[in-house]
Structures are given as structure tokens and as C-alpha cells.
Amino acid sequence: MIKVNNLHKHFGKLEVLSGIDEHIKKGEKVVVIGPSGSGKSTFLRCLNLLETPTDGEIFIDGECITEKGVNVNKIREKMGMVFQQFNLFPHLTILDNITLAPIKVKKMAKPDAEKLAMELLERVGLVDKASAYPAQLSGGQQQRIAIARALAMNPEIMLFDEPTSALDPEMVGEVLAVMKDLADAGMTMVVVTHEMGFAREVASRVLFMDQGVIMEQGTPEELFGNPQNERTKSFLSKVL
Amino acid sequence: MESVTAWFAEVGAWVSDGLYSTFVIDGRWEWFLSGLGNTLLISLFSVLLGMILGLVTALFRLSGSKFLKTVGSIYVDVIRGTPTMVQLLIIYYVIFAPIPIPKMIVGIIAFGINSGAYIAEIVRGGILSVNKGQTEAGRSLGLTGAQTMTFIIIPQAVKNILPALANEFIVLIKETAVIGMVDNLDLVGAAKKVQSRTYDYFWPLISIAVIYYVVIKFLSVLLNRFEASLRKSDIR
Numbered sequence: 085m086i087k088v089n090n091l092h093k094h095f096g097k098l099e100v101l102s103g104i105d106e107h108i109k110k111g112e113k114v115v116v117i118g119p120s121g122s123g124k125s126t127f128l129r130c131l132n133l134l135e136t137p138t139d140g141e142i143f144i145d146g147e148c149i150t151e152k153g154v155n156v157n158k159i160r161e162k163m164g165m166v167f168q169q170f171n172l173f174p175h176l177t178i179l180d181n182i183t184l185a186p187i188k189v190k191k192m193a194k195p196d197a198e199k200l201a202m203e204l205l206e207r208v209g210l211v212d213k214a215s216a217y218p219a220q221l222s223g224g225q226q227q228r229i230a231i232a233r234a235l236a237m238n239p240e241i242m243l244f245d246e247p248t249s250a251l252d253p254e255m256v257g258e259v260l261a262v263m264k265d266l267a268d269a270g271m272t273m274v275v276v277t278h279e280m281g282f283a284r285e286v287a288s289r290v291l292f293m294d295q296g297v298i299m300e301q302g303t304p305e306e307l308f309g310n311p312q313n314e315r316t317k318s319f320l321s322k323v324l
Numbered sequence: 325m326e327s328v329t330a331w332f333a334e335v336g337a338w339v340s341d342g343l344y345s346t347f348v349i350d351g352r353w354e355w356f357l358s359g360l361g362n363t364l365l366i367s368l369f370s371v372l373l374g375m376i377l378g379l380v381t382a383l384f385r386l387s388g389s390k391f392l393k394t395v396g397s398i399y400v401d402v403i404r405g406t407p408t409m410v411q412l413l414i415i416y417y418v419i420f421a422p423i424p425i426p427k428m429i430v431g432i433i434a435f436g437i438n439s440g441a442y443i444a445e446i447v448r449g450g451i452l453s454v455n456k457g458q459t460e461a462g463r464s465l466g467l468t469g470a471q472t473m474t475f476i477i478i479p480q481a482v483k484n485i486l487p488a489l490a491n492e493f494i495v496l497i498k499e500t501a502v503i504g505m506v507d508n509l510d511l512v513g514a515a516k517k518v519q520s521r522t523y524d525y526f527w528p529l530i531s532i533a534v535i536y537y538v539v540i541k542f543l544s545v546l547l548n549r550f551e552a553s554l555r556k557s558d559i560r
Contacts, residue, residue, distance in 0.1 A: 134460055161466035171461035175479050184475060185465035230461075237465055 085110045085241065085272055086131065091140035093126055093296075100126045102296035104140070110240075113273045115283040115304075118293035119319060124276045127293065128245050131274065132163045145240075161189060164234025168246040170226040172218035172233070178205070179214045182233045189237070197236075204232035208262050224255030228262050235266075242266065244275040280323055284308060292316045342527040346518055359514030360535060366431045366503065366510065367496045371443075373436025374496075375489065378443025383473070385448055396444065403441035409502045411438055416506050427507045431500070439496055446488045450481035487551045494543050498536065511535060 086108040093101040100123045108114050116124045129135040131142060133149060133156050142150050149159050173181050182204060183197035192200070205211045208228040218226055227247055234242060244263065248256045260282050267273055267286045277283065283290050283304055290307045292300045292315070300313040308324070311317045347353040384396035403411065415434040416427075454477050462472035504512020515528035522528075 132464055134464060157463075157466050157468055160464055163464070165461075165464035167457060167461065167464075169455075169457050171455070171457040173458065173461070173476055173480075175483065185467060188471050188475065189466045233465070 087143040089141040091130060092138045093130060093135060094138045100296055104298060110272055111270050113267045113286050113288045114291060115287035116276045116291045116293055117283060122293045123296040124293045125245055128243050128274060128276050131243060132160050132165055161237055162239055163241045163243055164237060164239035165243045166230050166234055166247045168249050170230045172226055172230055174218050177215050177217055178229055182236045186236050200236060204235050208232045222255060223251045224258045227259045231262055241272045246276050248279055345522050346527040346531055352518055355514040355517055359511040363500055363510040366435060366500050367493060369432045370435035370439055371493045371496055374439030374443045377440025378447050381444035382447035382451060386451060400441045400444050403438055408438055408499055412502055427509055431503045435496060435500055439492060443492055446485050450485035451477055453484050454480045490547045494540055497540060
């Protein structure tokens with residue numbers, strides 16, 4: 085579903101990604117872990133071209149998205165993204181936050197979009213907040229709305245960029261629960277996170293990134309139980 | 325004691341004579357009234373035209389096209405680098421000299437072009453002040469750049485820059501006084517007309533100064549209240 089060949093990304097002279105090869109299959113839940121500055125967020129953002137790769141190729145469903153002249157918007161429709169800072173639209177109600185993209189991009193009729201939005205709100209347990217504004221919600225609620233908003237485009241892949249890092253500890257659980265439901269429903273997911281418990285429980289595969297490359301990968305049992313690489317060992321000894 | 329009373333009587337007569345000849349004779353108060361009306365109309369329509377020009381220019385300057393960027397920058401640079409008076413004279417006596425259209429419209433065009441350059445900078449700042457994450461969220465949902473700008477960025481920017489735009493309107497009311505130098509349309513024009521009849525500068529000029537001050541004070545107070553209410557809605 086996602087195939088990445090020799091991906092490089094430079095910010096000026098700084099090389100953030102130095103050659104990533106990765107193949108993510110349909111229905112996989114890939115969790116990316118690693119120290120700050122290891123390039124894991126940049127890797128994720130390259131997948132939907134929020135960052136333009138400096139070099140390398142990315143294929144989504146067999147289509148090369150790093151070629152010149154591809155319709156970036158069409159590709160992004162297939163991929164939902166959830167951000168660390170939620171990035172809900174503060175001037176719109178929760179309902180409008182969710183319906184905006186289906187109405188404007190998919191040309192869905194407003195009543196249909198609202199019906200869909202209510203179903204999604206049901207799914208994340210926030211039906212009663214439909215007419216509220218983002219600022220009236222807690223961080224955890226905002227992040228659940230952000231997930232619902234991404235799901236409204238009916239994506240094939242969901243990308244999560246440290247979705248719980250900006251949350252108070254007691255709100256982390258509610259967001260992870262929504263993500264776990266999504267995983268159980270068979271969504272293809274790529275999750276950058278520091279939540280090792282979530283990685284253990286949900287991941288079908290864990291990637292350990294450092295210095296712009298994937299140092300080691302495996303099932304949670306392999307990676308957490310018996311890490312091979314020295315860097316992985318020292319990282320895990322600090323976070324577990 | 326008597327001399328003091330006499331002095332007051334004298335001053336009183338001077339003031340009432342001055343006001344009488346400035347405002348009452350020939351119904352001159354109507355000149356000030358229509359002058360004030362024109363001043364406000366020119367300012368209002370100029371600021372509206374300026375908002376359109378300013379938005380377009382700001383989008384030019386933030387666009388990816390080098391050509392549009394340059395066009396926007398030159399416009400802002402030239403307008404901000406030359407006196408309003410000179411711009412007005414050029415538009416009045418050079419560009420629109422051969423075309424018979426109402427002077428009022430010429431004034432609105434001149435001040436609109438002028439304020440457009442300042443508003444462009446306000447709008448640009450407003451757009452840049454919206455968090456980058458908003459653009460990313462919009463684009464990640466599959467919205468185009470233009471859709472993201474229209475439905476997500478500009479609505480938020482507008483709220484941020486409303487006070488600055490209202491302030492631009494107030495500034496423009498004062499700026500438009502220079503139109504009185506080329507035409508007797510506005511408040512300054514009313515003062516000039518009176519002066520040409522009474523040969524007295526003092527009363528007409530003091531009068532319009534007071535009128536300008538009162539109008540601007542009134543609008544400033546309104547603006548302050550408006551800003552306070554905007555802040556309140558932010559707290560929620």
C-alpha cells in the first residue's frame with residue numbers, strides 16, 4: 085500500500101532523513117518510535133507530502149507520488165492525518181470542522197455530510213459537542229474530533245503525528261482508545277508516538293528510527309523483548 | 325470690575341460674531357454638514373476599495389509566483405514611498421484630467437489606491453499570523469491551497485485584523501483632508517469656501533479641527549469597545 089524507496093530529506097544542510105526503505109501493507113499498524121530529532125515526524129509528513137522529499141520515491145497504491153505533476157490533493161484524500169497540536173479550525177463549530185472537507189473536496193451534499201459527521205462523532209463519543217467550538221473542548225476531546233475530521237474523508241490510511249504528546253496525562257487514554265478502535269476496525273495506520281504501551285498493544289510492526297534511518301524493526305515482541313541494535317537497547321532502556 | 329465685564333462682553337461678541345459668520349449666514353452650516361458627509365463617504369469607500377486592493381496585493385505577495393510577488397511589492401513600495409498629496413495630484417490632474425467623472429469618485433480611487441498599499445501589509449501580517457498548522461490541517465484533508473486560504477486562513481485572519489482595518493478607516497478620515505487642496509468637496513473645502521467669503525482663517529479652520537476631533541474621538545471610542553468585545557469572545 086505504501087512503498088518508500090531510498091527517501092532523503094534535507095533542511096538546508098541538515099540531513100533529516102538519510103535513506104529510508106519501507107513497505108507498509110494494507111491493514112498494517114506501524115508504530116514509529118525513536119528519540120527526538122530522529123526524523124520520525126519528517127518521515128510521516130513526507131508520506132502525504134506535507135514535506136517535499138529531497139530524493140527518493142514514495143508509492144501509494146502503486147502510484148508514484150514523488151513524481152512531478154501528480155495531483156497532491158487527490159493523494160491526500162486517501163490519507164488522513166492527525167497532528168500533535170490537533171489543528172482544529174477555531175472559527176468553525178465541531179460539526180463544520182468535520183463537514184468542511186467532505187463538502188468542499190468531495191462535493192458531498194450538506195445533509196449527507198452532517199449525517200456522516202454525526203456518525204463519526206458517535207464513534208468518538210462526542211455527539212453532544214457538535215455545535216461547540218474547539219476552544220470549548222479539552223485537549224483529549226479536540227484530538228478525538230481531529231480523528232473524526234480525518235475519518236470524514238474516508239481515508240485508506242491514517243497517519244498520526246505524536247497524537248498524544250500535547251495532552252494532559254489523564255486524557256491520553258481516551259485518544260488511544262479511539263485509535264485502538266480504529267486499528268481493530270482494520271484501518272492501515274502509521275503512528276509516530278512515545279506511547280510504548282500503545283505500540284506493544286496495537287502495533288503489527290514497530291520501527292525504531294534514529295539519525296534519519298530505520299535502525300531496527302520487528303513485531304512489538306521482538307523489538308521490545310529482544311532488541312538487537314545497541315541504539316535501540318539504550319533508547320528502550322530510557323523510555324520503558 | 326467694570327473693565328472685566330466689558331472684556332467678557334467683547335470676547336463674547338467676538339466669538340458669537342465668528343460663529344455666526346462661519347455657520348449661520350447663508351446657511352453655511354450646510355456646507356460643513358455636506359463637507360463632513362463627503363469626508364466620511366470618501367473615507368468609507370476608499371477603505372472598502374483599499375480592502376479589495378489590499379487583499380489581492382497581500383495574496384500576490386504571499387503567492388508562489390515571482391511575477392505576482394514583484395508586482396505586489398512594487399505597488400506597496402511606490403505608494404508608501406511617495407506623499408499622499410503627490411499621489412492625489414497625479415491622479416487628479418494627470419490620470420483623470422481628460423476623463424469627465426465626478427471628483428468624488430476620483431478622490432475615492434486615489435485614496436483607495438493609497439490605503440490599499442497599507443491594508444495589504446495589514447492583511448499580509450494577518451494571514452501570516454494564522455498558525456501554520458491550520459494550513460497543514462486543511463491541505464492534509466485534500467483541500468487545495470486556494471480552498472484552504474478561503475475557508476480556513478482568511479476567516480481567521482480577518483478576525484485578527486478587524487481592529488487594524490477600523491483604525492485604517494479612522495486614519496483615512498484625517499488623510500482625506502488633503503483633497504480639500506484640490507477641490508472644495510470635503511470639510512476642508514467647506515472651511516475654504518467660508519474663508520473666501522469672510523476673509524477670516526481663524527473660525528473656519530478651528531471649527532473643522534473641532535469637527536474632525538469629535539468625529540475621530542467618537543470612532544476611536546467605538547473601536548476600543550469593539551476590540552474589547554473581540555477579546556472577550558476569545559476567552560469564552
